Amino acid sequence: MQFVWPSVEASIRNAQNRDGGWGYRGGASWTEPTAYAMLALAAVDERGESYQRGLAWLERGRRGDGGWAPNPSVDASTWVTALAVLVLEDRPGAAALPSACGWLLKQSGRESGYFQRFRDWLLGMSQEENVSYSGWPWYPGTASWVTPTALSVLALEKGGRGGADPGRRARIESGRRFLMARMCSDGGWNLGVTRAWGYSQDSSPETTGQALLALAGFQEQRLERSLGCAEGHLHTCRSAEGRSWLEMALLAHGRSPSGFPKDAPPLRSLADRALWVVAEAAARGKNVFLS
Amino acid sequence: MPAISRRRLLLGAAGAWALTGCSRRPAALPQVSITLAPAYTQDLYGSLRRILSEHKLEVRGQRVVLKPNLVEYDSATPINTHPLLVHAALEAFSALGAAEVRIAEGPGIRRGTLELAEAAGYFDTIPGFERIFTDLNLDDTSPVHLAKPASRLESLYLPHTVLGADLVVSMPKMKTHHWAAATLGMKNLFGVVPGGIYGWPKNVLHWAGIDGSIADLHRVFSRTFTIVDGIVGMEGNGPIQGRPKAAGAIVAGRDMVAVDATCCRIMGIDPEMVEYLKLEETQGQTREQGVRQIGEQLGRVRTDFELLPAFSGFRLRRS
Numbered sequence: 001m002q003f004v005w006p007s008v009e010a011s012i013r014n015a016q017n018r019d020g021g022w023g024y025r026g027g028a029s030w031t032e033p034t035a036y037a038m039l040a041l042a043a044v045d046e047r048g049e050s051y052q053r054g055l056a057w058l059e060r061g062r063r064g065d066g067g068w069a070p071n072p073s074v075d076a077s078t079w080v081t082a083l084a085v086l087v088l089e090d091r092p093g094a095a096a097l098p099s100a101c102g103w104l105l106k107q108s109g110r111e112s113g114y115f116q117r118f119r120d121w122l123l124g125m126s127q128e129e130n131v132s133y134s135g136w137p138w139y140p141g142t143a144s145w146v147t148p149t150a151l152s153v154l155a156l157e158k159g160g161r162g163g164a165d166p167g168r169r170a171r172i173e174s175g176r177r178f179l180m181a182r183m184c185s186d187g188g189w190n191l192g193v194t195r196a197w198g199y200s201q202d203s204s205p206e207t208t209g210q211a212l213l214a215l216a217g218f219q220e221q222r223l224e225r226s227l228g229c230a231e232g233h234l235h236t237c238r239s240a241e242g243r244s245w246l247e248m249a250l251l252a253h254g255r256s257p258s259g260f261p262k263d264a265p266p267l268r269s270l271a272d273r274a275l276w277v278v279a280e281a282a283a284r285g286k287n288v289f290l291s
Numbered sequence: 292m293p294a295i296s297r298r299r300l301l302l303g304a305a306g307a308w309a310l311t312g313c314s315r316r317p318a319a320l321p322q323v324s325i326t327l328a329p330a331y332t333q334d335l336y337g338s339l340r341r342i343l344s345e346h347k348l349e350v351r352g353q354r355v356v357l358k359p360n361l362v363e364y365d366s367a368t369p370i371n372t373h374p375l376l377v378h379a380a381l382e383a384f385s386a387l388g389a390a391e392v393r394i395a396e397g398p399g400i401r402r403g404t405l406e407l408a409e410a411a412g413y414f415d416t417i418p419g420f421e422r423i424f425t426d427l428n429l430d431d432t433s434p435v436h437l438a439k440p441a442s443r444l445e446s447l448y449l450p451h452t453v454l455g456a457d458l459v460v461s462m463p464k465m466k467t468h469h470w471a472a473a474t475l476g477m478k479n480l481f482g483v484v485p486g487g488i489y490g491w492p493k494n495v496l497h498w499a500g501i502d503g504s505i506a507d508l509h510r511v512f513s514r515t516f517t518i519v520d521g522i523v524g525m526e527g528n529g530p531i532q533g534r535p536k537a538a539g540a541i542v543a544g545r546d547m548v549a550v551d552a553t554c555c556r557i558m559g560i561d562p563e564m565v566e567y568l569k570l571e572e573t574q575g576q577t578r579e580q581g582v583r584q585i586g587e588q589l590g591r592v593r594t595d596f597e598l599l600p601a602f603s604g605f606r607l608r609r610s
Contacts, residue, residue, distance in 0.1 A: 023431075024426070024429035024487065025426070025429065027430070027431050028431045030429075030487065032487065070487055070488045071431075071432075071487075071488075073431075073432065073433065073434070073448075074432075074448060074488055075434075078488070078490075079490065110498065137490070137494070138489060138490020138491070138494060139488070139489050139490055139494065139495050141495070141498065142489075142490070142494040142495050142497075142498050143494055143497075143498075145490060145491070145492075145494070147490075147491070148490065190400075191400060191491055191492060196469060196528075196532075199528055199532050204401065206402060206403065238403070238406045238409065238410060239403035239406040241402065241403060242403065242406075268405050268421075269405075269429075
């Protein structure tokens with residue numbers, strides 16, 4: 001992996017809005033890019049003024065139900081709560097953490113609920129996907145998908161260092177089973193659809209990396225095929241975000257960085273730059289999604 | 292994201308809200324043009340100028356947003372609107388004196404919009420593409436109340452770039468669709484719903500009802516123009532896994548229902564079977580007699596697209 005931190009540090013700092021948050025490509029502050037920028041700063045132990053202002057923006061964004069909205073204009077807590085938890089868990093004792101984890105634990109995909117499954121059964125609607133396991137949705141009231149499930153598993157796992165709450169462990173296990181059930185035939189993952197109208201669906205780089213990272217430490221033989229798929233994606237992937245997730249995932253499963261491509265793809269967005277830095281730190285032994 | 296004043300945004304959103312509840316009663320039959328285009332060549336630049344001239348579009352000093360269909364990239368099959376057609380439209384609208392022409396899209400599956408656009412040839416074909424492109428998945432948004440929704444939605448957060456546009460130009464690929472039968476101008480509006488809020492895919496639309504959601508989005512945007520890339524479309528298991536199907540035509544018009552219905556007839560799909568078209572039909576546009584069709588005769592470009600078995604009953608009988 002090409003080491004880029006010194007050159008992107010200034011660009012991440014310069015992209016910070018006056019309110020302390022970050023936008024995707026300029027513009028108003030959103031929770032997702034703010035969380036990635038802060039994880040990047042934390043990955044290189046930069047917890048100075050920029051980090052503190054980001055933290056203040058994030059803490060101001062906490063909603064009454066314990067979750068976070070994608071940006072302050074949105075009136076709903078969503079999947080980005082998992083990212084906020086990942087940031088806040090670097091601060092032991094953060095007051096917002098219990099309610100944020102509690103919000104995450106209450107979320108599940110609509111398709112796996114008893115009512116929905118009973119309704120589908122009554123209507124004779126066949127499911128092409130296994131809906132036995134409960135993952136996490138992007139937006140409340142919708143189905144589970146790979147990315148929010150992977151990030152929620154990572155958030156709850158990272159926050160579980162201090163204890164072994166059985167409810168939390170059960171949801172983590174269910175989330176991982178969900179991911180295994182949504183593995184594509186090539187061993188990787190796409191957004192969460194393995195078959196549509198009888199046709200197998202292909203995997204994609206970002207989601208393969210995210211799912212594999214969330215499955216670090218999970219024991220199942222099929223993951224060997226997934227690692228091969230991830231390595232294949234890594235050598236053809238055009239996106240920095242995809243490359244970063246794949247490299248973090250492979251490292252988490254004990255694969256050596258010596259086989260990774262060396263050149264950096266274009267770092268077009270803040271998420272590209274931040275995740276690249278996080279992956280660089282992971283290659284040096286510090287993965288802020290896990291540790 | 293382009294600068295947008297609060298006043299302009301509020302006016303746009305209020306206008307969209309107000310028009311949501313209005314019935315549309317154009318005085319004359321909606322005009323739809325069919326233009327022969329056998330291949331993606333430089334001829335498209337002249338063709339697009341003629342098409343805009345035929346439809347007498349007035350865009351001088353206005354902000355135009357071109358909304359192509361970018362979904363996924365596969366070198367073996369034409370999933371996305373061809374970048375040459377988008378560039379030809381950009382040049383044509385600029386030549387008409389538009390103050391600004393932007394390209395904007397929010398893919399529903401892949402998060403890496405720019406990488407997808409690059410793979411689909413947009414960077415190579417359109418000079419300065421990154422500068423004039425907005426990723427609608429990540430654009431700043433405002434809530435839009437849906438006055439009389441056809442779906443279970445009550446409101447949607449929508450991107451400033453499209454809410455602030457004077458004209459939204461839907462530029463879909465002519466494709467079959469495994470849930471909606473066909474994906475054309477109206478279904479292409481799914482791409483304006485921000486993934487940054489609703490995720491990838493925009494699953495909230497599926498739970499609210501696909502046909503109703505398509506109709507609701509159509510009602511939000513009161514001033515639209517549609518240019519359908521039917522030069523090489525997709526048949527079978529669209530919108531991603533189907534096979535290439537050449538129709539050799541560009542279909543265009545101001546009335547999205549009329550344009551989509553005309554495309555359905557070209558594809559051999561009965562538009563009266565397509566639920567979202569029926570929801571939005573106001574003056575019989577799904578019938579051939581309900582459209583003032585100009586340019587090439589429909590019968591000369593009709594080429595039946597293969598349909599999935601679930602849609603076998605949608606086949607349009609030949610007259």
